[in-house]
Each structure stands twice: as structure tokens, then as C-alpha cells.
Amino acid sequence: MMRLFGHQAVRRSYVWLLVMLVAWPALPARPATEEDVVWLRSGERLRGHITGMAEAGWFRWRHPFIEEELLVALTNVLKIRFALRESPTNALPNACQVRLVNGDTISGSMLDFDGAHLTLESPACGKLQIPREVMEGLQPMELNPLVVFQGPAGMEGWTLGQAVAGVESDAWVYGNGALIAHKPGSIARDVKLPDIAEISFQLEWEGTPTLAVALYTDRLQPIQLIKKDDEPEFGGFYSLQITLGGFLMATLVPVKQKVPLNPQGLGIAIYQNRTLDSRAHLMIRANKKDRTVLLYYNGELIRHWQDPADTLGNGTAMRFVNQGQGTLRISQLEIRRWDGRQTLQTNVTTQGTNDLVVLLNQDRVSGVLGVLRQNEWEIRTPIGPVQIPLSRIEQLHFSQLRRQSPPKTASPARLMLANKDRLSIQLEQWSEGHLNAAHPLLGRLAIKTSALREMVFD
Structure with missing residues (x-):
């Protein structure tokens, strides 16, 4: 197994390999949608297929015209764009997108909200328990639209x-x-x-x-x-x-x-x-x-x-x-x-410890979010509790006073999923089926590699 871009000596030894991979005009090109593309910090670009991590700080990479699997050091990688996979076509019940206090977004099916935690079934990350303090806003949506x-x-x-x-x-x-x-x-x-x-x-x-x-x-x-x-x-x-x-x-x-x-x-x-x-x-x-x-x-x-x-x-x-x-x-x-809903707004002002619900007709309801049951969200308002169907909600903003401050230290990698969700992660392990990572607000995540679209390293 070749080890690429780990040391200057190794890199000089494989200058011919880079020329062959990046600049050789006679090589037949595979369709771009079938390949992963790796941008190196030195300016080179590699096309092929990423098969996973070999050890800490290295990933395995295979090119269609090279028999041997290669190792590439993550420290030399600027960005990875993953080949397009098939998008899921099954509609999810009570689909929504959640915006976290650090600007990340994660989509899935709302299973439950007990006043303190949102239970979200993410097609990419599985079942998640998201504390309300780390959520800035939430928007019901049509997931996997036509x-x-x-x-x-x-x-x-x-x-x-x-x-x-x-x-x-x-x-x-x-x-x-x-x-x-x-x-x-x-x-x-x-x-x-x-x-x-x-x-x-x-x-x-x-x-x-x-x-x-x-x-x-x-x-x-x-x-x-x-x-x-x-x-x-x-x-x-x-x-x-x-x-x-x-x-x-x-x-x-x-x-x-x-x-x-x-x-x-x-x-x-x-x-x-x-x-x-x-x-x-x-x-x-x-x-x-x-x-x-x-x-x-x-x-x-x-x-x-x-x-x-x-x-x-x-x-x-x-x-x-x-x-x-x-x-x-x-x-x-x-x-x-498009389902007609506007993009989830940011920096919306809420009153005290009250949350804010914006309806499809642009009416606003201020109160404390209660439980979610039978596709209706309970809002405890000053005049009493009201039940609002999810189908009438355009977006929801959690109380600014009750939110956790965003992490002060940026994560070393930013991940974009095929559905446009964005996550800040610390990469831990990478196998053929899953990418295991640590998120500063969500904890440990096991992300399906079929859901990946792009990863950028700081």
C-alpha cells in the first residue's frame, strides 16, 4: 500500500504519480458523478474512490487506473467532494430542519418533544436527542421533495x-x-x-x-x-x-x-x-x-x-x-x-424566556413550548395553552435567554450532507458505511457515508 503526502521525501518520490492522475490528457475520464474528488493544500486534485480510514490521520484512496490502494494524509487535504449518491425518495412524517446555536443544521423526522429535548430521526445520523438549549430554531419542511x-x-x-x-x-x-x-x-x-x-x-x-x-x-x-x-x-x-x-x-x-x-x-x-x-x-x-x-x-x-x-x-x-x-x-x-416555506430566519428576537412560533399566514404566537403530541405543538401563552398543528407552522424560534452559547473553538472539519445540512465535526473513524465523528453540541455521531456530499478541513 502506497503512502502519499505524509512527508516531503515521499511526496517528491511520487511527482510522476500526480502528473499521471491530474494532468495526463490521454487517460479516459470516468463520469464526474461516479468519483470522489480530493483537493490537496498544494493545489493538486485527485479523482477516484475513498474507501475509509486506515489509521488516525490517514484515509484510503483508490484510483481506477492504479491497482494498489493508496494512503493520503488528512493534514494535506483541503476539501473532499463525495460522488453523488441516490437521494432517499421516501417521505418522512413530521419532517423538519433544526438550526443549532453554532449555525449547523440537521434534518429529520420529529418523533417527540418533551419540553427539554427534541427526538429527531435523521436519515443520515439515526435517532438523536437534541437539548432545547442548543437549538436556535426549527422549521417544519417537506423532506425528500420531488x-x-x-x-x-x-x-x-x-x-x-x-x-x-x-x-x-x-x-x-x-x-x-x-x-x-x-x-x-x-x-x-x-x-x-x-x-x-x-x-x-x-x-x-x-x-x-x-x-x-x-x-x-x-x-x-x-x-x-x-x-x-x-x-x-x-x-x-x-x-x-x-x-x-x-x-x-x-x-x-x-x-x-x-x-x-x-x-x-x-x-x-x-x-x-x-x-x-x-x-x-x-x-x-x-x-x-x-x-x-x-x-x-x-x-x-x-x-x-x-x-x-x-x-x-x-x-x-x-x-x-x-x-x-x-x-x-x-x-x-x-x-x-418547493413546499412554499421561507428559509429559517436567524437572529430573530424573542421576548424573555418565551419561544416564538411564526405561522404560515405570518401570524406570531409567543409563549413557552410544551409537548408535541399527535402532530400538534402545545404553546403555553399568557392567556393559556394553545395547540398549533405542525401543518400551520412556518418556523419556530427558541428563547434567546435559554440558549447555550456557541462553542468558542471551531471544529477542524465542516461537513455538508447531500440534503444541504451542515455539521461541524471532529473526525474520529471512517469506514465504508459510516463516518464516526464528534460534534460540539450533539456529541458522538455515526453518519452514513451515502449521505455525504462535501467535507472541508480548516
């Missing part, structure tokens, strides 16, 4: 836009799990967008490009907005226009023939990119019936648009358009049905 698209996995099913003024017909290509555009142009697909939809993707860019995302369009070819009334007949759609660079600027433009076009749309959102990152996780939530669109940047709500007019037609397609000078890379695109 996924209508996940990819991209190639160009099949996508339609490249024809060349029009200032737009190329071959602008978009596929590479390494992503749609990539080096010049202006469009690419579209009928993804059967649900009437209430959540669209999320990883976006990387170079320069200052503008990405236009057409929602609920019935045309796969680009439309020149200034000449829209001269175009062949099409149904109304939304054009979400996002300019990238040192800041993010976004606007939602309703597009409908015979209706005057307002370039500023329904309002402009500006978000300062203080870290000057050139990559971000974007999420778009759309409710066709309510005529609302929400844009999130790295999990933070940037803008909530409300369309006062009846713009949309019957289209279910999406179109991405690179409108500016720069490169765009779109990966990890997932489109799913």
Missing part, C-alpha cells in the same frame, strides 16, 4: 441558442459536471418546472458577466427583449438578470408580448461581495400562483419580488444566457418542488 432535475451530466437534452445579434450559437459547452460559457450565448431545457419550484446551483465566474435566467418560458431559443413584440408568439416568463463581480446586482424583469418592458423590472437588489469570491451557491424559489420569486446568495435571502400583474404563460422550461464579457460555470443544478 426532484424534477439533477445534473448536468452532459449536453443531451439541452438546446443551444441560435446566433442572434451579439449572441453566439456555440457559447455553451459541457465539462467535468458543469455547463460552461466563455462567450455570450444561451442554453435551455424544458425541465418541467413545477408551479412552486426551488432551483439551486453552484455558480463560478471570471470577469464581470451577467447571467440571465428565464423562468417558466415556453421558448428554448433566446428572445431579444427590446424586439420581443416582433418575435414569434410566446408565453410570458420572468427574466432574472444577475450581474456578477465585486458585487451582485439582480433584477426580475417580467416579459410578455404587447406589455411594455421595464428594464429595471420589479426592483433591483444589490449585495456586496465583501470576500471577492468568484463562486457562489445561488437558489431561486418561485411560486407561480402567488407571482413571487426569491433569490438567495450562499443561503442568504437577497430579494423577494412580487409581480402585481398576470405575466406567466404555460411554459415549464428554463433558459440560461451569458450576456456579458466573462466566463460562467454552472454545476450541481437541482430543481425540486
Whole structure:
């Protein structure tokens, strides 16, 4: 068994191996979705399959073109992205997402709340007993919602836009799990967008490009907005226009023939990119019936648009358009049905030792949380106890006075699960089926490796 990246001498001995793994162009590539990818602190990238931990501080790694299993030192690893596994399709009763006081999130099925502990059945971590003091908030949710698209996995099913003024017909290509555009142009697909939809993707860019995302369009070819009334007949759609660079600027433009076009749309959102990152996780939530669109940047709500007019037609397609000078890379695109609930808010003020329940109609109930029984939560209010069905709760915030302070010391690794949950951990043991870790608030965890998506080491 080879031991890699443990000492400088060993590392120099295997320079040829790195060249072969990372830079050799003649090697046939396996589909990106079938491989684990390891980013090393030195800049190299390894592709293959992680089979577990061999001993403290080392993990076992296998490459499809190398017969012998290799050992890689965790001290030299910056990040691991795990191959996509099949998401569970079975719906869980009383599903919710819990936000902990350190910002971590964990999802599962609520089994019980006795006033002091929440019993949660997590598909990734099993049954957990979570003290109320370590919880910041909780949100009922639709776990494992209907996924209508996940990819991209190639160009099949996508339609490249024809060349029009200032737009190329071959602008978009596929590479390494992503749609990539080096010049202006469009690419579209009928993804059967649900009437209430959540669209999320990883976006990387170079320069200052503008990405236009057409929602609920019935045309796969680009439309020149200034000449829209001269175009062949099409149904109304939304054009979400996002300019990238040192800041993010976004606007939602309703597009409908015979209706005057307002370039500023329904309002402009500006978000300062203080870290000057050139990559971000974007999420778009759309409710066709309510005529609302929400844009999130790295999990933070940037803008909530409300369309006062009846713009949309019957289209279910999406179109991405690179409108500016720069490169765009779109990966990890997932489109799913959305249950209509907003993202769990943070830093919500509670009154004294009272908890706060926000209902779907945005009414608020302040009181002390009692027991959960028969899908109803008891809230002890100043005028007496009330029973609130889980189906009416949008989110719940635990009393700030009764919360435990977040840990002062950061955990050495941050884990993201396939369902987007995030956990801060101290890695202890890693086998083929489970990753055993210590969490600063939840204690010992046994996490299914099939639920892993990414791990970042500090």
C-alpha cells in the first residue's frame, strides 16, 4: 500500500504519480458523478474512490487506473467532494430542519418533544436527542421533495441558442459536471418546472458577466427583449438578470408580448461581495400562483419580488444566457418542488424566556413550548395553552435567554450532507458505511457515508 503526502521525501518520490492522475490528457475520464474528488493544500486534485480510514490521520484512496490502494494524509487535504449518491425518495412524517446555536443544521423526522429535548430521526445520523438549549430554531419542511432535475451530466437534452445579434450559437459547452460559457450565448431545457419550484446551483465566474435566467418560458431559443413584440408568439416568463463581480446586482424583469418592458423590472437588489469570491451557491424559489420569486446568495435571502400583474404563460422550461464579457460555470443544478416555506430566519428576537412560533399566514404566537403530541405543538401563552398543528407552522424560534452559547473553538472539519445540512465535526473513524465523528453540541455521531456530499478541513 502506497503512502502519499505524509512527508516531503515521499511526496517528491511520487511527482510522476500526480502528473499521471491530474494532468495526463490521454487517460479516459470516468463520469464526474461516479468519483470522489480530493483537493490537496498544494493545489493538486485527485479523482477516484475513498474507501475509509486506515489509521488516525490517514484515509484510503483508490484510483481506477492504479491497482494498489493508496494512503493520503488528512493534514494535506483541503476539501473532499463525495460522488453523488441516490437521494432517499421516501417521505418522512413530521419532517423538519433544526438550526443549532453554532449555525449547523440537521434534518429529520420529529418523533417527540418533551419540553427539554427534541427526538429527531435523521436519515443520515439515526435517532438523536437534541437539548432545547442548543437549538436556535426549527422549521417544519417537506423532506425528500420531488426532484424534477439533477445534473448536468452532459449536453443531451439541452438546446443551444441560435446566433442572434451579439449572441453566439456555440457559447455553451459541457465539462467535468458543469455547463460552461466563455462567450455570450444561451442554453435551455424544458425541465418541467413545477408551479412552486426551488432551483439551486453552484455558480463560478471570471470577469464581470451577467447571467440571465428565464423562468417558466415556453421558448428554448433566446428572445431579444427590446424586439420581443416582433418575435414569434410566446408565453410570458420572468427574466432574472444577475450581474456578477465585486458585487451582485439582480433584477426580475417580467416579459410578455404587447406589455411594455421595464428594464429595471420589479426592483433591483444589490449585495456586496465583501470576500471577492468568484463562486457562489445561488437558489431561486418561485411560486407561480402567488407571482413571487426569491433569490438567495450562499443561503442568504437577497430579494423577494412580487409581480402585481398576470405575466406567466404555460411554459415549464428554463433558459440560461451569458450576456456579458466573462466566463460562467454552472454545476450541481437541482430543481425540486418547493413546499412554499421561507428559509429559517436567524437572529430573530424573542421576548424573555418565551419561544416564538411564526405561522404560515405570518401570524406570531409567543409563549413557552410544551409537548408535541399527535402532530400538534402545545404553546403555553399568557392567556393559556394553545395547540398549533405542525401543518400551520412556518418556523419556530427558541428563547434567546435559554440558549447555550456557541462553542468558542471551531471544529477542524465542516461537513455538508447531500440534503444541504451542515455539521461541524471532529473526525474520529471512517469506514465504508459510516463516518464516526464528534460534534460540539450533539456529541458522538455515526453518519452514513451515502449521505455525504462535501467535507472541508480548516
